[in-house]
Amino acid sequence: MRSVLIRCYPARWRARYGDEFLAILEERPLGPYDVADIVLGALDARLRSRRDRAATPQGRGFTMSLRLGGIAAIVGAAILGFAWFTVFPGAISMEPIVLMAMFVVGLGALLVALTILSAFQARTLPRLVWTAFALAAVGVVAYVVGLLGLIGVTEGAVTSGSAAETAVTVAYAAGGLAAVVGFALFGVATYRSGELSRPGAVLLAAGPALMVGAWLVAFTVAWDLGGLMMLGAVGCFLTGWVVLGIAAIRLDGRKPEARPA
Amino acid sequence: MTARTPEFGRFAEPSLLILVSLSDGPKHGYAIMQDVERGSGRPMGAGTLYAALVRLEDEGLVVPLAPVDRRRPYRLTAIGASMLAEQLRGLTEFAQQGLRQLHELEP
Numbered sequence: 001m002r003s004v005l006i007r008c009y010p011a012r013w014r015a016r017y018g019d020e021f022l023a024i025l026e027e028r029p030l031g032p033y034d035v036a037d038i039v040l041g042a043l044d045a046r047l048r049s050r051r052d053r054a055a056t057p058q059g060r061g062f063t064m065s066l067r068l069g070g071i072a073a074i075v076g077a078a079i080l081g082f083a084w085f086t087v088f089p090g091a092i093s094m095e096p097i098v099l100m101a102m103f104v105v106g107l108g109a110l111l112v113a114l115t116i117l118s119a120f121q122a123r124t125l126p127r128l129v130w131t132a133f134a135l136a137a138v139g140v141v142a143y144v145v146g147l148l149g150l151i152g153v154t155e156g157a158v159t160s161g162s163a164a165e166t167a168v169t170v171a172y173a174a175g176g177l178a179a180v181v182g183f184a185l186f187g188v189a190t191y192r193s194g195e196l197s198r199p200g201a202v203l204l205a206a207g208p209a210l211m212v213g214a215w216l217v218a219f220t221v222a223w224d225l226g227g228l229m230m231l232g233a234v235g236c237f238l239t240g241w242v243v244l245g246i247a248a249i250r251l252d253g254r255k256p257e258a259r260p261a
Numbered sequence: 262m263t264a265r266t267p268e269f270g271r272f273a274e275p276s277l278l279i280l281v282s283l284s285d286g287p288k289h290g291y292a293i294m295q296d297v298e299r300g301s302g303r304p305m306g307a308g309t310l311y312a313a314l315v316r317l318e319d320e321g322l323v324v325p326l327a328p329v330d331r332r333r334p335y336r337l338t339a340i341g342a343s344m345l346a347e348q349l350r351g352l353t354e355f356a357q358q359g360l361r362q363l364h365e366l367e368p
Contacts, residue, residue: 020332021311022331023290023330024294024310034306037306037307037309041308
């Protein structure tokens with residue numbers, strides 16, 4: 001009976017007060033008043049425990065978001081990885097519209113992850129983190145708009161040689177460049193804050209840097225070598241997101257070091 | 262410097278009784294319960310005792326000492342003693358005011 005009553009209390013409370021509490025309960029027989037009093041005390045301890053967790057920097061509200069950020073990073077990287085894989089000859093054949101939708105959804109998920117992980121890390125490096133976030137977020141949106149616009153040009157929806165074509169081309173190129181710089185900066189900020197995963201941060205920063213190198217090599221040295229480098233760059237980038245996502249989920253699961261009640 | 266009086270809600274009275282019990286020296290939980298029962302004439306359940314003790318410990322009004330055979334004594338801190346004195350003075354003034362008003366009504 002006593003052990004059942006003690007189990008009504010939260011685990012952290014039991015770890016701190018369990019032994020001495022049980023010693024008191026063993027001092028005399030328990031009546032209905034004692035049982036009711038202990039059940040109410042356990043309820044109070046659970047309510048306080050929940051409130052204390054919510055009050056910590058890694059409180060429930062925030063860590064739930066952190067878990068969401070981790071999941072978004074992993075899901076986004078997986079979708080983009082799959083979409084990227086289908087591009088290779090001999091891989092699964094997909095309708096271009098489906099491929100485009102996967103690309104947009106994958107990038108959207110990474111934007112969600114970027115927002116949440118930026119908010120989490122902004123406590124330590126606010127200027128760097130928010131600069132990286134702004135560049136990457138605006139860059140991704142401009143890049144996607146530009147890409148859709150260029151598809152519109154090839155489909156005939158946007159007039160070739162028009163100002164609209166110039167605008168979407170600029171959005172595509174400038175957006176892509178801003179996104180690459182933003183994600184690389186986000187990797188640097190993540191490494192410097194040291195709150196999530198430094199290996200993941202290195203991969204995330206190396207990916208965009210390798211992408212720039214791959215473009216340069218492809219257009220100036222050898223197309224195939226550039227393509228190979230791009231494969232490594234995308235691999236680094238997506239793996240970096242997966243590693244950061246796992247780190248965020250693990251951090252979410254870590255018990256906050258709050259007071260026991 | 263006047264110490265801030267913590268808000269203990271429905272555990273305000275048990276907290277005061279515990280502080281009074283600890284005012285003459287450290288005691289473990291069961292000894293506090295017996296002391297409170299002797300002093301107030303009402304039993305204090307273990308659930309109420311620990312709900313109040315946890316709050317008092319969080320506010321730094323009591324500190325746990327090393328356990329002896331699973332029984333952990335608690336000691337009143339300097340802040341706890343100051344807070345207790347302040348509360349008892351407030352209660353004394355309240356009681357005196359009440360008694361004065363009562364005497365004024367008496368014929």
